Amino acid sequence: MRPLEIAFWAATAPVLLWCLSHRDLPAWVRVLSAVATALLVAHVATEGWRWHLVPAYLTVGYVFLTCVWPGPPRLEVGPAGAAVGLGLLAAAAGLAAAFPVFDLPKPTGRYPVGTVTLHRVDPARADPRTDRPDGRRELMIQVWYPAERPGPGHPYRQSAETTFLSRHLSLVRTHAAYGVPVATDPGRHPVVVFAPSWGGCRGDNTTQAEELASHGFVVVGIDHPYFTDRVVFPDGREARTVFPEFLDYATEETLAATRRTIEDTLTVRVADARFVLDEVGRLDRADPGGIFTGRLDTSRIGMFGHSFGGAVSAEACLLDSRVAAGFNLDGFIFGRSLVEGPGKPFVFITEDVPEPTQADVANARNDAVRRRHTVYVENFSGIRSGLARVRGHYGVLRGGLHVNFGDAAYFSPIRRLRPVHDLPAGSIRPDRAMRILNTYLLSFFRKHLTGEDDGLFDSPSPFPELEIARLADGGR
Template sequence: MRLLEGILITVHILWLFSFLFKFDAKLKIIINITALTLLIIHLGLEGYRWQMGLTYVLYILLTVFTMKSFIQKNAKKVIIESAKNNRKVKKLIYILLIIIYSLSNFSLVTVMPVFQLPKPSGPFEVGMNSRHLIDETRHDGEQKARELMIQIWYPAEVEDGAKDIQYESFPYEEWSGTMEFIFSVPRFLFEYLKYGQTNSIKDIAVSNQENKFPVLLFSHGYGSTRMQSFSQMEELASHGYVVISVDHTNDAAYTKFPDGREMINQTDAYSYSFDIEDEEEVKRRSKDMSFVLDQLITINDGDTQGLFTGRMDMDRIGIFGHSYGGSTAAQTLLDDRRISAGINIDGPLHEPVASKGFEQPFMFILDEDYLYLSDEEIQYTNITTEEFKKYHDTITELADFHYKEGIKGDTFMLTFIAGDHYTFTDFPFLSPLISWNIDVNEFHQVMNRYILAFFDHYVKEKELDPLLRKEKKEDKFYDFKENIKIN
């Protein structure tokens, strides 16, 4: 919870105790004024969010009770026998109210906190820019052309002594749309995410510490958003990469275009295809990535916004993705030889990659249970338990086969024993309920160290980090193995 929220809740608990223990009416007025002052400052500096709704309502009620007790302080009262019993009932009510309010409000602001994404560890500040791209060569349902939104993170230049640097707020629109799609709950419940803080500066100049920077493409999971791994994009950009995350329109949960139009995924969140031979969607996504790459070349030749002209090294390109985005990364490596290397973060391999493989170096980053679903989860899908078991056995065998021999380039496999499918994204930062059994910061640090070591060697062409030769293992909650075929 935020500082003023905690103080405001504590003051209201004290205010409730003032009625329980019959504080002097003047003291109640002082608490009332203190609560009002804190409330105004809280709303002005931190902003309203519905998780504090109980406190806002309680302020009004206690103000009424305080004014009433102050007015009646010197009034004559008729003492009747039932007064003692009434006081006992009131005490019980106050005690219950204090307990319910304390547990409810502290729980709400703790379970759905206002958070700060972890600070990137690289030497660069991080800039961020969004683009609206239109592929006139492809039709997309009711759309005349395939429209895509992309987000670009990049090494930024901040002048010495610069003041009032404004970091972007967490992208709550994309995330609330995604949460609505996944959990079928109203978007407004997640509006508080707008108070979350990032480490990205919008449209700031690209750093001049290097002439140009290599490019990394990212593909999100099914029914997710290009903003799903915001902290990871910042981390990679801080180490000298231009990182581009692509919204696969209609496959993403929610996409908003610059003119205000919203594209919302109309399918069921559990309608994902558990068929590795269902290649249509992953090929469409691969075409998205190649189109974006074409557009980046155009932007690099002459950026109309004046940011990236000549600043992207289009001869050094990598790709990675999470879940179905990992499938997309593999497919794009097969389809587009301009890309040097790729990483699949907990995604299955689909056809034709499953049969053909490819030549570029590749890293698997997987959860130990690797896309496993329990019987309870399977009942929400469109397949039976037996069909899912067959699918799960197949994707597991394919990952092992392509790690060992199916992919011609060097291969690596990083398997996390802790966490789950969503721990690889920014989901755990949204609530401690998602990450109660794991150190999320440490998990992400380990994952990002391996990703950087991989791309630094196979995209930046730096010397192979000992981390990738199993000479160095940093924690017990993951396992790493390498299959370097070309020395």
């Protein structure tokens, strides 16, 4: 809970505890009730209201009416009312804990961080799903960059981008200030493109984006309309995802159909990423907003992605000569890069789950499980072969599950309860996972985009939770 949330909650609880066994209202009860109301008003005005605390808001309001408000009708809290009020306060505290307004890890670099969101239209590509009159493919991108000066933190999500359950994300403040000037030292900055997960959005790995930006990199995150769960354009239009389950193992036919969808999606998303690279060049030559002109080093570009974004990163590395290196955060690989490898320096780090083997395929309890194990065996074999071709690195984050590779592990502690959530977080603490991943991301892109090699990838992992090794031709 945030400071003023705790304050008005804590000011109300003693009043209710007194009213459990007393009917008289001494002066301190009336004063504390008034203080609680004032704190609630300050909370709404400065921190922002959220539905999770509505039970507490109602309780504070009723206590104010019964203990402070001078006019009729005359009400009283009473023992029963006090018990109900305490129950409502407890419910509000539970909801607030389940859906916290969390703090992202503070970036460790010397630069403040800035950010802007841009709308871009690709005149060369049609999009059959769009409602644009010209039928062209359009994207939303967000850029994080080293800034000349700090400023107030930008919201993690805009309200229009959230749902009822996720509205608290719009109250989270990042460490990036909107629209501040780019740092002029050292001139042009290397660029890293971020590709999100299957239904993910541009800001899902804000922690990593801000960390890289604080160390001098410009990071460009992509929303893929009709693939990202919800994309909101500047004119208020929305594009919702239209795609099915990632891989459907129910039958051979459903698996084949979802695989075709995945390959088609990969083609579109890689084209999106390559268009973003074109836009990076245009922004460097002449940014209409005046922020990035002459500040982007288009000769030093890397890419990383989470989940399906890792596949986009691998494919972009293979197909686009502008991308010098790539990093995959726990994602299957598809397309040509699964067969030929990424063709560039590449790192793959995966979650801590037992990896299926050929024996698991043979002993699967049913056909759906057999198909699932087969896909896993084939994909991980292809990933290792591709990494070996480029002497890339393969790692396992012990205690980490799929959610721990992005910001979503902060969204709710419920994610650590596997029976409750279909995409749980692992046992590793979110801050610890971010520290490990950020250390390796930063070291990797420094090595391959700026020529600064700290030796991290040539030494045993300094983190006991990460097992990582370079693969060479012929094996692991």
